[in-house]
Amino acid sequence: MFRISHILTAVAAAALLVSTAPSAFAQASLTAEQALAAAKAVQAYAKKEGSDPSTAVVDKDGNIVLLLKGNNASPHNIGLAQRKAFTANQFKMNSIDWRDATKPGTPRANERETPNAIPLGGGVPIMVGNEVVGAVGVSGTRGGQEGDTAGAKAGAEAAAALVQRLQAQARN
Numbered sequence: 001m002f003r004i005s006h007i008l009t010a011v012a013a014a015a016l017l018v019s020t021a022p023s024a025f026a027q028a029s030l031t032a033e034q035a036l037a038a039a040k041a042v043q044a045y046a047k048k049e050g051s052d053p054s055t056a057v058v059d060k061d062g063n064i065v066l067l068l069k070g071n072n073a074s075p076h077n078i079g080l081a082q083r084k085a086f087t088a089n090q091f092k093m094n095s096i097d098w099r100d101a102t103k104p105g106t107p108r109a110n111e112r113e114t115p116n117a118i119p120l121g122g123g124v125p126i127m128v129g130n131e132v133v134g135a136v137g138v139s140g141t142r143g144g145q146e147g148d149t150a151g152a153k154a155g156a157e158a159a160a161a162l163v164q165r166l167q168a169q170a171r172n
Helices: 002-018 032-049 075-092 095-101 109-113 144-170
Strands: 054-059 064-068 123-126 131-139
Touching: 032 054, 032 064, 032 131, 054 075, 054 109, 054 144, 064 075, 064 123, 075 095, 075 123, 075 131, 075 144, 095 123, 095 144, 123 144
Parallel strands: none
Antiparallel strands: 054 064, 054 131, 123 131
């Protein structure tokens, strides 16, 4: 009986430590507020270059948090933005870099068969430390795939900054 009570006490103490200790791995899902911060940063980038692209933001599980069709964007841009965000999130890298890493004839070429992935620039993962917490996809800037990537990078950085700011506030 004495042994069982010690084991139960140890298990309870371990559970208490795990439940109260902040974890680098316990990232809540990306919020609408964080996705809006990303979209606003994309729009600010696009306004400077005179475009109005479509934007998609997904959480770490690839679920859509935000879809925003640019006012003058072509109808296909929203679907491309979504697939670019999915690609960046799925492969944990900028979609333009994944495009180059999976060219036909390369060892990773078969990754292009992944449903919903697209070998185009314009998707950027949202990084908090070394963890991908979601991704931003952009389609329809004047700068082509490089411009879409730059817009998505601005969005991903804005969302990551808000996530980090909110995490810091929660710790204090």
